[in-house]
Amino acid sequence: GGRRDNRVEAEFVARRVIHHFDTRPSRTLGVVALSQAQAAAIDQAVQEARRHRPDLDHCFTEDRLDGFFVKNLESVQGDERDVVIMSIGYGPDEHGNFGTHFGPINKGGGWRRLNVAVTRARLRMEVVASFRGSGLADSANESVQHLKRYLEYAENGHAVLAQDVTQADAEPESPFEESVLQVLRDWGYRVQPQVGVAGYRIDIGVRHPEFSGAYALGIECDGAMYHSSRTARDRDRLREEVLAGLGWRLHRIWGTDWYRGRAAAERRLREAVELAVGRGPVSGSTSKDPRTGPTAAAEDDKLGEVSGVRAASPLSGVLTAPDAPGPEDCTPPTAAAEHERVPVDTEPDRPWSSLYEACDMTVTSPYELHTSEARPALRNLMTRVIGVEGPVHEELLVQRAKEAWGVARAGSRIRDNVREVVRGLVRSGQVTGDGYFLNVAGREELHARVPGEGDTPRKAAHIAPVERQLALYELAAECPGMSRDELVRHAGEFFGWRRMGRDIRSFLDSDIDELHRRGRLREANGHITAVG
The missing domain is CATH 3.40.960.10 (VSR Endonuclease)
Structure with a gap:
């Protein structure tokens, strides 16, 4: 009790290592333990076992690609061997109490480490544990649950795992x-x-x-x-x-x-x-003949012939992944599931969307931008910019004026001059204002605009709420059933934002709430759909 390793399991692994090189000396071998303490215990047990079998010393080479190794879960990435033995190490204490702490598995992304470990074997994977997968309670920890499923799979094979658990009244999720x-x-x-x-x-x-x-x-x-x-x-x-x-x-x-x-x-x-x-x-x-389930592995098992559990008191068993190929069958492990990856059109037909066109003009004026004498030329520039870019934020109008006059920065006098010209355009009826956004009077057609190749995306604050909301509505209509987070991230991709900062999220959340208020979006059970 209280030990950080499992000596009995380590000694059993050592016997499996000796057995492997005794029966399959041409096949490379590696051992993976879930913890560093268990890896050290196994290494010590193997060294002790080798003292009794000096005739096998030639099998224990230190070649980087093919040599024997004992490593922990966090250091095995990149290594592959024909056969890999994985030692769980953790298990019930001397009082029979069973915790659910599995070292690196419990940490964030532990399932990644497990995934690496169980894919290191080219031909055969053996799993040694002091308990059975069925003895491990279901866990809220995703990675621990993956470990439980894998142990059940290794012990019982396809027949058990293939049983469907289907509710006749199950409903689609979106x-x-x-x-x-x-x-x-x-x-x-x-x-x-x-x-x-x-x-x-x-x-x-x-x-x-x-x-x-x-x-x-x-x-x-x-x-x-x-x-x-x-x-x-x-x-x-x-x-x-x-x-x-x-x-x-x-x-x-x-x-x-x-x-x-x-x-x-x-x-x-x-x-x-x-x-x-x-x-x-x-x-x-399909239902299978129960007689074709797992079979006990004999001590002189051959590669590829083991498909079940080998009793080993006080251990619960040596679990061997079923259906591994034999020496004469060196085909690769089963390929990944047959998925047809349907490419998403990079230029979809979206009549509601268009490229954002920036107005690029140069003004030749003898008057400095902040002066009243510059206003006639500034008025012509603002009319043109709003015509091309509207609805456009006031800050972008200041930016275009700076660029046209070749000014490096805009102080308060330049900003005031731009605002005065814009107010005059609104008073004349040529331009309409909505908060900080200006547009051509009478313009009804609206597009959600995206940056062109190599162009800098507009800030979320510089995109009119009506434009952001149009994009959110249409994206929700394209893919009904998205979660709010999916919709926000999808809108971020649409507008070209690589990182979704708090300000962007705040704007888009407010837009989604407004669309809800207006009855344009409906959200039920975490899924959003467009209405109308």
Whole structure:
């Protein structure tokens, strides 16, 4: 009790290391432990075991690419071996009490470290633990939950994980999914939203028309921001490998593509469904003979022949990922799930959007910009700028005046002169003012404008609220069901802002609230849709 390592488990790992080189000396080997303390205990146990087997010393080389290693979870990235043994190390204490602290796994992004560890083996992965995955309670910590699922997968294989956990009354999670479901039903397919597989959720499962209870295809409906999120793609890697190992075929639909290019997206979906039906049901969705479950591994197991649990008191077992290839079968591990990545059009058909055009003029005037004598030329300039850039912020009018006169900075006298000229234009009826924004009188057409290639994006404060709100409304109409955060981030991308500062978020949140107040947007259960 109170130790930071698991000596019994370390000694068992050492025996597995000796057994490996005794039976598979041509295959490279590495050991990964969840903690540095457990790695040190394993290294010590291996050194002790080697004293009794000097004939195997030639197997323990220190070659960087192929040599034997014992490393902890945080230092194994970049290393690959034919066979990898992973030691959990943590487990019940001498009183049988079981904590849920797994060192680096519990930290933020722990699932990334686990993902690295379980993908280090080219041919075979062995997992040694002092408890079974089923003995680990469900955890609110996402990374600990991933560990639990992986242990269950390693111990039980596909048959257990492939069992669907589906509620008959499950509902789609967004209007986007509802739209896809309706299209599939209109085509005559039986569909099930929110199919539970191996502890994960597949947005839509398409039932195979000829095999009762079996699925032909899983469909993933990804919102507007998913395709640009590297974290989301990384997070899905382990998930997709598990689903692919269970035989699932997946077709991904991007929300932006579904609403911008509906006909093409539907065509691709129909082709994917028909192809999947032709291939037969996915292997993970059909019932299997329980006799084909995991089998006990013998002490003289051969590479690729182990598919179950090896009892080892007082350990719960040696868990070996099933279906690893044998020495004569050196094909790569199962490929990632079959996703069709539909590219989002970089120049979508958006009649409500246009490029922002800046008015570039040079004024030749004998009078300095701050003088009253300069006002006739300044009046002509302001009329032209507002005509091209309106609605335009007063600050940008000052900027254009500076540029036209070649002035480096604008003091109070220059600003006052620009304001006086603008007030005169408003009084004349040529220009209308709305707060700090000026526009051509009578102009009804409005576009949400984006920066051109290489142009500096306008500040959020320099974009008229009506223009920001137009973009938010139309983006919500393109991809119904986005969360508020997705909509804000999508608007940020639209206007060219690489970083979403607090000021930008404040402006866009206020705009969304205003659209709610006017009945233009509706938000329910965290999902936003455009009205009308």
